[in-house]
Amino acid sequence: MIPFNKPYLTGKETKYIEEAVASGKISGNGIFTQKCQKFFEDTYGFKKALLTTSCTDALEMCALLADINAGDEVIVPSYTFVSSALAFVRQGARIIFADSYPDNPNIDADKIEKLITEKTKAIVVVHYAGIACDMEKILEIAEKYNLILIEDAAQAIDSYYTFKDGTKKALGGIGHLGAFSFHETKNIISGEGGMLTVNDDRFINRSEIIWEKGTNRSMFFRGEINKYGWVDTGSSFLPSEVISAFLWAQLENxxxxxxxxxxxxxxxxxxxxxxxxxxxxxxxxxxxxxxxxxxxxxxxxxxxxxxxxxxxxxxxxxxxxxxxxxxxxxxxxxxxxxxxxxxxxxxxxxxxxxxxxxxxxxxxxxxxxxxxxx
Amino acid sequence: MIPFNKPYLTGKETKYIEEAVASGKISGNGIFTQKCQKFFEDTYGFKKALLTTSCTDALEMCALLADINAGDEVIVPSYTFVSSALAFVRQGARIIFADSYPDNPNIDADKIEKLITEKTKAIVVVHYAGIACDMEKILEIAEKYNLILIEDAAQAIDSYYTFKDGTKKALGGIGHLGAFSFHETKNIISGEGGMLTVNDDRFINRSEIIWEKGTNRSMFFRGEINKYGWVDTGSSFLPSEVISAFLWAQLENxxxxxxxxxxxxxxxxxxxxxxxxxxxxxxxxxxxxxxxxxxxxxxxxxxxxxxxxxxxxxxxxxxxxxxxxxxxxxxxxxxxxxxxxxxxxxxxxxxxxxxxxxxxxxxxxxxxxxxxxx
The missing domain is CATH 3.90.1150.10 (Aspartate Aminotransferase, domain 1)
Known part of the structure; x- marks a missing residue:
C-alpha cells in the first residue's frame, strides 16, 4: 500500500524531548519553544513568532488581535479548511466567502474589492499548497480600505512571494498577521501544532498576553513588571515543550x-x-x-x-x-x-x-x- | 536548591512517543489518545473523556457546550486561575465572582444561591488542591435553578466526593461537565495538556464535534455518515499523539x-x-x-x-x-x-x-x- 502521507522523523525528536524533560521544564515557553521561535524569526524575517498548539489556535489569536466582534465581516475563501473561517466565527464574525481562480484554488484577488462593505474588518488569504496568493494586489486593497490582512499560511512554510520591485518575502511575513500548521500532513511536523506570526508592531505586546491566557506573565519573567495578573482576553495557546522539542528536530533538517x-x-x-x-x-x-x-x-x-x-x-x-x-x-x-x-x-x-x-x-x-x- | 516542583518521568514516555511515530499517525485522536480516554472513563466513571491541549481548552469546550452567550452570567470563585473565568468571558459571559470559606479556598456553597439571577446560566466550582467542594449542596442549587454545573478539576485527578447516602464519585464526574489539567505542575503530566469530561448524555455527541473543529469527522471515521463537513462551532481542542503517548506512560504509573x-x-x-x-x-x-x-x-x-x-x-x-x-x-x-x-x-x-x-x-x-x- 502506498499511503497518502507518512510522517517523517529526522531521528532526534525523542532525544530532544528527553533533553526538555531533563531541563526540569516541559510546560510552555521553555528553551525549545524559544529556539524554534528564534529560528523562524531569523530565517523568514517574521517580526515575532509564537508557537501554538494548532494552526486553528493561531488563527484564533489573529481574530482576537484583529479585535473581531459580533457583526464584523471577514472575507475568507470558500475553498479552505474549516478553521480559516471558524476562528473568526467564534468571535462573532459574519463570513463573506470569496471564490478561487478558475485555474488556481487561491482567492481571486480581482474579486475581493466588491465584497467589501462598511462592516468588513479583515481579509484572510490562504496560500493553497504553499503557493502564494497575489499579495501585492491584496495588500493594496487592505491598505485602501484599512483592513487587517491575515495570511493562513498553514501549508506555506518556506515559501515566498516576490514583489514587482524584486523584494522577496516569506509567506506569513507579508500580512499584518499569519498562521502556520505543523500537523502531521505538513512539511515540518509536530503531530498537531502551529504558529502565529506578527508583522505589525502594534500587535506584538498584545500577542504575548493573549498567548498566555490574558496575563502579562512573559513581561514578568523578563523582569519588566513586579507581579503578573489578568489584563486581557486570551487562551492557553502555547504548546508543551514536548511538542517544541519535537519540532526543533524537524527544523534542524x-x-x-x-x-x-x-x-x-x-x-x-x-x-x-x-x-x-x-x-x-x-x-x-x-x-x-x-x-x-x-x-x-x-x-x-x-x-x-x-x-x-x-x-x-x-x-x-x-x-x-x-x-x-x-x-x-x-x-x-x-x-x-x-x-x-x-x-x-x-x-x-x-x-x-x-x-x-x-x-x-x-x-x-x-x-x-x-x-x-x- | 529544593525547587517548588520537578516534573517526574516514569521512564516510558519517549518509548511510547516512538511507538506513536512508528504507527504512522501522530496527529490527534490516535491510539494513545483513545487508550488514555478509555482509562479515564473506566477508572473514574466519566461518561465520556476527551483529551485537550490544556485545561483552559477543556473549560472553553464547557463554555461552548453550555451555550454561554453575551449577557449570560456565570458564577466562578475569585480565588482561582485566570482560565476558570476567561474561558467563559471569551463567550461573552459576565462573571459573578464568589468567595471562599474562611478556612478553605473552595467556593463557599452557602453563599452561591444569593448570586443567582435570571441571567445565570452556569456555576463553575474549582476543587482547590484536589479537595472536593461541597458537591451535594451545590448540585441541589444547580438543579433547583436549572443551571449547568461545571467542575474545574484541574488539580483534582484521582480524588473523590462521598454523598450522604454513601455513594462515592470521582471529582470531574459529578457536574454536567468537568475539566482537568496535565500541566507539568500536576500529579499526572504531559507538559501542557488537559481533558474534558462529559457526564450528561445530552452533551456527548456535540462534545466530539466541538473537539474536532466543528466537524462530524469522528462519526465519519466510525462509519456512521458518508462524508464529513462543517456542522457546528468548535476549535482544534485535541492534542498531538506525541502528548497522549507521553500521558499514557504517566497513567500506567x-x-x-x-x-x-x-x-x-x-x-x-x-x-x-x-x-x-x-x-x-x-x-x-x-x-x-x-x-x-x-x-x-x-x-x-x-x-x-x-x-x-x-x-x-x-x-x-x-x-x-x-x-x-x-x-x-x-x-x-x-x-x-x-x-x-x-x-x-x-x-x-x-x-x-x-x-x-x-x-x-x-x-x-x-x-x-x-x-x-x-
Missing amino acids: IDDIQHNRLKIWNRYYEGLKNNPKISLPVIPDFATNNAHMFYIVCNELESRTELIKRLKENNILAVFHYLSLHKSEYYLQKHDERALPNSDHFEDCLLRLPLFYELSEAEQEKVIRIINEF | IDDIQHNRLKIWNRYYEGLKNNPKISLPVIPDFATNNAHMFYIVCNELESRTELIKRLKENNILAVFHYLSLHKSEYYLQKHDERALPNSDHFEDCLLRLPLFYELSEAEQEKVIRIINEF
Missing part, C-alpha cells in the same frame, strides 16, 4: 526535507505534464513552490471518482480535499446565496497524490503510470 | 505516583500540625486527598513574605498562589464591587511547599524544620 520533497514534486510534474486529461498546479511568476502538495485537477467529478478507485485497486491512496465552506451544513443558511463555481470545481475535481519524504522513486513511477494509463 | 505523593503530604502534615502560627489544609469528611498540593496559611501577608524569604535563604522555593480575580486589572471595573475577604485572605496568606515525586525525606525534613523554627 528543514533544508534536507525541502530538497527531497521538491525532487518528488518535480518528478510528478515531469511525469504528468503531457497528460491531456488533467490539469497541473499553476505557479505564478511571483510565487515559489515549497512542495507541500502535488495535486491534479480532473475534468469532472465522475472521472476523479473513477481515478481514485483505479488508484485504490492498485494500492495507492489519493485523496480529494476541501468541501466549499459556503455550502456546508453550518454556513449554507448564513451565506448570501452567491454561487462560487471555481471553489465548487476544485471540491469536485482536485485530487492530491501521495507525497512524503520516504516515497520511493519506484512507488512514484507506479502512481504516475497508473494515472497516465487511465 | 498513577498508583505509584499517588502513593508516593500521599506519603510526602502526610509527612508535611505530621511535621507541621503542632505549629501554632500557621493553619493547615482542611479536608472535609466528604472529601478525599489526592496529595496534589501541600499548602500552609500564615496569619498575615507580612509573615508569609518573611517566611518565603527565610526559606529562600535556605535554598527552598515555596510560592504563593492566586491573586483574587475580582480585583484583577482586567475585571476590577466589571466586578460588582462586593468585597470577597476570604479570597483576599488566601491571596495574601497561603503558601505552597515543595511537593514532587523525587522530593527526599531529608529535603522535606529541612523544609519542616525551617518553618517550625521561624
